[in-house]
Amino acid sequence: MVNSSPLLLWSFVALALVVASAFVAAVHRSSSAGRAQRSRETAIASIATVAWLLLTLVLAASGRLSFTSRPPTMPLLIVAIFAVAFGIGTSRLGLRIATGIPLAALVGVQAFRFPLELLLHRSYQEGLMPVQMGYSGLNYDILSGLSAIVVALVLLRRPSSLALVRVWNVAGIVLLANILVIALVSAPTPLRVFHNEPANVWITRAPWVWLPAVNVLAAVLGHVLVYRRLRHEAQTAARTPLASAPTLGMSR
Numbered sequence: 001m002v003n004s005s006p007l008l009l010w011s012f013v014a015l016a017l018v019v020a021s022a023f024v025a026a027v028h029r030s031s032s033a034g035r036a037q038r039s040r041e042t043a044i045a046s047i048a049t050v051a052w053l054l055l056t057l058v059l060a061a062s063g064r065l066s067f068t069s070r071p072p073t074m075p076l077l078i079v080a081i082f083a084v085a086f087g088i089g090t091s092r093l094g095l096r097i098a099t100g101i102p103l104a105a106l107v108g109v110q111a112f113r114f115p116l117e118l119l120l121h122r123s124y125q126e127g128l129m130p131v132q133m134g135y136s137g138l139n140y141d142i143l144s145g146l147s148a149i150v151v152a153l154v155l156l157r158r159p160s161s162l163a164l165v166r167v168w169n170v171a172g173i174v175l176l177a178n179i180l181v182i183a184l185v186s187a188p189t190p191l192r193v194f195h196n197e198p199a200n201v202w203i204t205r206a207p208w209v210w211l212p213a214v215n216v217l218a219a220v221l222g223h224v225l226v227y228r229r230l231r232h233e234a235q236t237a238a239r240t241p242l243a244s245a246p247t248l249g250m251s252r
Helices: 006-030 035-061 073-089 092-100 103-125 142-157 162-184 210-251
Strands: none
Touching: 006 035, 006 092, 006 103, 006 210, 035 073, 035 210, 073 092, 073 210, 092 210, 103 142, 103 162, 103 210, 142 162, 162 210
16 A cells, blocks of 8 residues: 555545445436346446445555556556446446436536646655646646636526537647646656656555546546437527427428
């Protein structure tokens, strides 16, 4: 385990658990099934979420995650994280969540990236991670979290502000991609560009593995869900004139 202050450690764990719980809540909230079926779906989502949390935590705590092993196991986990995020986001469950939850909530939940960036800055100050991975360096993802709050509030007053959401979603993806690339080239791999210490190895240890396994996964999944919601809204708008055309013709 990387040495850190108890405040940082438990704040990090608490945020990861809140973010993970938000997924379970989304599954429950978006269900249109009866009470029994909804409870079953929520239970399955809870079990799957807990299993993922425990699996990644155990892998990190046991020392099985590394950038330098043969084969390097941490990059394999990162691939799995993206596979899970896109797998859920593009599935029927993803569509259900995207269309069954208010758009303001889909955007607003990404506000977790604001406190996360505060914790990352603290992690840099305590010597866990390199400076370029925080907002004192080259990570500007704190803007995604702050802007998510603003855009969500706008949507509560003006739910039709889809153009604003499109711009926000693209900007959030760009900011997320920026820090992911920085994290990659800060790790001890042949792709390393930043050679200042410490290298980005803290995410291979418990509980910091939840940075990619929970928070990055949630950010990626969130953007996919917002995109699917925007696409659904566009398709619905395109069908509306066609649906109303026969009525207009009959009225003549």
